[in-house]
Amino acid sequence: MPTPLGHALAGLAAGTAASGGRTILGPYKDLALYAGMGMLADLDFIPGLILGQGSGWHRGVSHSITAAAVAGLLAWLWARQRPDGGRLALGVLAAYLSHVVLDYLNVDTRPPFGIPLLWPFSGEYMLAHHAIFPDVKRHALTWAIVKHDLMAMAWETLLLGPPAAAALIWRKAKRRWPKGRN
Numbered sequence: 001m002p003t004p005l006g007h008a009l010a011g012l013a014a015g016t017a018a019s020g021g022r023t024i025l026g027p028y029k030d031l032a033l034y035a036g037m038g039m040l041a042d043l044d045f046i047p048g049l050i051l052g053q054g055s056g057w058h059r060g061v062s063h064s065i066t067a068a069a070v071a072g073l074l075a076w077l078w079a080r081q082r083p084d085g086g087r088l089a090l091g092v093l094a095a096y097l098s099h100v101v102l103d104y105l106n107v108d109t110r111p112p113f114g115i116p117l118l119w120p121f122s123g124e125y126m127l128a129h130h131a132i133f134p135d136v137k138r139h140a141l142t143w144a145i146v147k148h149d150l151m152a153m154a155w156e157t158l159l160l161g162p163p164a165a166a167a168l169i170w171r172k173a174k175r176r177w178p179k180g181r182n
């Protein structure tokens with residue numbers, strides 16, 4: 001899995017793009033929502049921690065396009081009465097989906113390799129043949145592991161920082177010149 005930083009940057013960029021750069025809930029609330037949606041799927045760590053099964057539940061059905069669709073649907077049900085509520089739901093869908101895509105494009109060193117991308121239509125765990133993001137190691141806090149994870153974060157920032165920054169600039173420009181709305 002990429003780090004939460006990578007997921008937040010990707011969620012922010014994808015959510016802003018899919019919502020058309022609109023400011024819907026507020027200048028910062030939208031961004032917090034998209035960044036949070038980009039990280040949400042990894043909350044599947046929690047049951048394993050509670051049950052003492054480590055990461056046994058991790059990378060389960062929350063890492064599927066169906067889970068992304070459910071997130072988008074719930075956002076639509078919640079926001080549909082608001083102006084641009086549909087755009088917000090699209091932003092949530094895209095931000096959640098960005099997590100699934102990043103994990104699909106990730107190095108995975110522990111079985112089952114990949115994510116159940118097409119659940120419930122297929123239970124197969126899928127992983128890209130050519131990974132773009134390195135794995136993040138969490139099992140021991142040695143200097144080699146800290147260095148590896150810092151390098152992973154630097155790589156994620158290099159790849160995902162520019163689209164996230166472009167999304168922020170675009171949103172700001174849309175607020176400054178609201179006539180550009182359509």
Ligand SMILES: [Zn+2]
Nearest residue numbers: 001041042103
């Ligand atoms: Zn994940």
